[in-house]
Amino acid sequence: MWSFFARDPVKDFNYEILPETQETSGIWTLHRGKRKIGGEPVSVFVYEVSTGTEEQAQLAKAAFKRMKTLRHPNILAYVDGLETEKSLYLVTEQVTSLAAHLKAQSDRGGSGELEISWGLHQIVKAVSFLVNDCHLLHNNLGIWSVFVDRAGEWKLGGLDHMTPENEDASTSLPSAKAVHPDMDKYDPPESPNGGEKWAGDVWRLGCLIWEVFNGPLPRTTSLRSLGKIPKALVPHYCELVGANARARPNPARFLQNCRARGGFLSNNFVESNLFLEEIQIKDPAEKHQFFQDLSENLDSFPEDFCKHKVLPQLLTAFEFGNAGAVVLTPLFKVGKFLSAEEYQQKIIPVIVKMFSSTDRAMRIRLLQQMEQFIQYLNDAAVNSQIFPHVVHGFTDTNPAIREQTVKSMLLLAPKLNESNVNQELMRHFARLQARDEQGPIRCNTTVCLGKIAPYLNAGTRQRVLISAFSRATKDPFPASRAAGVLGFAATHNYYNVTESAARVLPTLCTLTVDPDKNVRDQAFKAIKSFLTKLETVSEDPTKLAEIGLLTSTVLTLNGYCGILAMKSFICICIFSNFFVAETSFIAVSVSIQVSLASSEAVKKQSSDWSSSGWDADDSWSNEKEADSQGQSSPGEDGWGNDWEEEGRTAPATKSAALPEGVRLASEYDWDIKGDTQTDFLANVSQRATPTATVRRGGGAEPAGDWGAEESWESVDGSPAGLSKAELAKKKREERRKELEAKRAERKAAKGPLKLGTRKLD
Known part of the structure; x- marks a missing residue:
């Protein structure tokens, strides 16, 4: 006691x-x-x-x-x-x-x-x-x-x-x-x-x-x-x-x-303090105006005041005052004064809750200002609490939200798990690129795909990239086509030599006659880059790893003859596109003249693509698509099967006599040097003929449509320079003519019959 x-x-x-x-x-x-x-x-x-x-x-x-x-x-x-x-x-x-x-x-x-x-x-x-x-x-x-x-x-x-x-x-x-x-x-x-x-x-x-x-x-x-x-x-x-x-x-x-x-x-500082002391009795309109003005004044306010007085009021206003998206800008400004631990404790829970809100104004502000807080988000929170809400923006009816959602993937992709980035995200990207009615959104989707390619696994890259960028090169919006070219250039190290020669270069070559000058310029730059790398590998296969061309198989060439054979095959592919498909150039010429006259507004919208590279800050296209462009070319929601399906489609060109002075690739003298090439873009308008149309899916389309894709399997060294489908069609025509000739011979042998008479024995 x-x-x-x-x-x-x-x-x-x-x-x-x-x-x-x-x-x-x-x-x-x-x-x-x-x-x-x-x-x-x-x-x-x-x-x-x-x-x-x-x-x-x-x-x-x-x-x-x-x-x-x-x-x-x-x-x-x-x-x-x-x-x-x-x-x-x-x-x-x-x-x-x-x-x-x-x-x-x-x-x-x-x-x-x-x-x-x-x-x-x-x-x-x-x-x-x-x-x-x-x-x-x-x-x-x-x-x-x-x-x-x-x-x-x-x-x-x-x-x-x-x-x-x-x-x-x-x-x-x-x-x-x-x-x-x-x-x-x-x-x-x-x-x-x-x-x-x-x-x-x-x-x-x-x-x-x-x-x-x-x-x-x-x-x-x-x-x-x-x-x-x-x-x-x-x-x-x-x-x-x-x-x-x-x-x-x-x-x-x-x-x-x-x-x-x-x-x-x-002064503003005293007035802001007095308002915060009485904020509980202020009406919503006054609070809204105060938080809007507060964002401009925070830069001049003391740091301790922002951290310990303004921040608690902002959090309270969001939690209990229904302040909405207006608190986001001052909230993120104050967040700059916090340590990483304080940010995790005070602001991250609020951000996670904001993403679950159905308020569109709050959603778009969160996406626009994601760069200010993304470094504080851990991977688990992004995949389980934020990404499931963000993906709803891909299907939103508001184009601005769809565009900001696409852009935000540049910041979220490094934190996404394998399932979200390789499956869920690719599914939404494929749908946007193929079906979205806004050209800038289709363009931004292609740009974003090229930038997040390092975060995809090898299987997804092999299945998606070439198909996606090929689809972009056929988009009616010029900036999207340029984005497809730049996408190939930015991801060049993910394609082995076979894919570069057989799939990438043929796609790029079709854009050398694009109606838009900017697209053509980008295409020529990309082609030169790929050709330089392929030539380097051809001359010295040991430099394969140095120049960045990845391959899933070991390149084995038996001697110098094998190297020359590969080099010759690449050259035949390129020059066949120029010489053998001369009729395609003639068919496209009319489309070029019409498109160049009607796409001046579109050129202005896509002017940023003329000189900027893939990693340029202004690579995002924020302009609205010209009304004359319409919707994107039809496509499937998924990537990976486009090439195989298109490979079974007959080419869009009809056989025609070659113009005077133009030779087949098999007749070209590879040893002749000098300036003997023809300026096709300069002369194509002089050889213009009415645009040929082909049937695809039951309808007629111009041969120069961006939805069409040539089948490069036809480059087999045939004497006529025709594809397999063209050869089969030609055989069917010859067979039909033979049948008609035989039918005419039988009719002539029987002689004429008179109406109402009967042949007697």
Whole structure:
């Protein structure tokens, strides 16, 4: 039982004092502390009875009592306390002294004028509360009695000498001068009972303002020198330290005068703080306008204020105030001041919840500003909580949301798991590229596919890339065709030599006669690049890995003859496209002339593609597609089978006599050097004939349609230079003619028959 009475109350105290830093504030020593359970940071004011006098002990107990009973946002908040025979412990919110805070601000090189304006506003408001509402006099106002919390808010403390206004302070408590003889320079010049009741506190307020801008006050006469006090504050400061005590303004009137237009306390920072303090009673329209204006002002606001005051209000407004998408811009601006751990704790849960919202305005702002928070999202949250909601944007009826959803995949792809990136994402990309009615969206889908190709697995790349970029080269929107060419160029290292020669180059060669000059330019650049690499491999197969052409099989060539054979085959493929398919050029010429005249608006929309590379910042096409372009060419939702199906389609050209001077590839003299090539683009219009049409899927299409694709399986070295399908068709025509000739011979042998007669034996 005796152990209960002998127990040390300090050990049972719920707070722990940290010995790292100590500051002296009057008769108190300020320590950093934390709650033993939970670790919440606090400040602990300690007064040691054994080291002080009887007067100081009396003041400490008076302050302890006042702290428990006073509650105001601008007065230091009491949390807990402990009184023992040896010490007094006063626990408050975490703060630091104003002198230390101003020194830290000066070391950082910041003027802090905005923060000082709001801090003085808070101190004056606290003094006004004591004088006008509580009828109390502080009697100890000075830089030593002001403290600053984590948000940069100034708090009034130092309640040691506080007395009621109708009580004589000199008789109830020891004066500040009696406890600290060096404090007499802060005393007003008049007698204690001279002037209004607030005259002494208002005078000390003037001393506080002088010290905030100029440092410690050396003597009372220094108040006459303004020093660094701002011009907007000078008239009101002079009223505070005027010799006539009766002329000194009430703290409430001083606050009103300083907040007048052009006054020191009239600025966006003070107005924003006042709005945040009353945000709960504001109507939705006012909140919406405030958050819109707040985004522009945050750049000039103090960092601590943004982190510890603005951020909690933004989170509360989103969670309970239905603020919506308007809080996103200021929220992400404030997020830049947070550490990675703080970002994970405070903002990421809100972002995850925002993605599940059906508000389109919020969704599109999240997608537009994803770059600001993507680095803080972990892979598990992206795949399980964010991506399932984001993919709904691919099928949204709003084109802007579809476009932003496609662009966001550049940031999300590195964090997606194999199933989401190789299956789910490719399924949506295939549908957008084939069926979306907006040309820029089809274009952006192709661009995005080329950029995220490194995150696809090898099987998906082999199945998807060539088919997807080939489809893009047949798109009616010129920028999409250019994107397909650039896609081939950007992903060149994923194609082996066989794919490059047999599938990529033939597709690119068809674009050398594209109606759009920009597309043709990009096609020629890509063709030269692929040919250079293939020629390098042909000359020296050991350089296969160096130039970046990947292959799934080992390239084995038996001697120099094998290398020449491969090189010759590539050349035949290219030149066959020019010489053998001459009729295709003639058929396309009419389409070129018509398209070049009708696509001037489309050229303007796609002008950014003329000189920018795949990795250029302006590679995204944000213009709307010209109405004349219509919808994209029909295609399947999936990639990978396009080439096999198209390979079974008959070519779109009809056999025709070769123009004079044009030879077959088999007749070309490969040893002749000199400038003997024909400028096909310059001469094709001179040889123009009516556009041939072919049947595909039961309908007629021009031979130059972007949905058609030539079958490169026909390049087999046949004497006539015709494809297998053309040869079969020609045989059927010859067979039909033979049957008709035989039928005519039989009819001629029987002789003419007369109507109504009967042949007699």
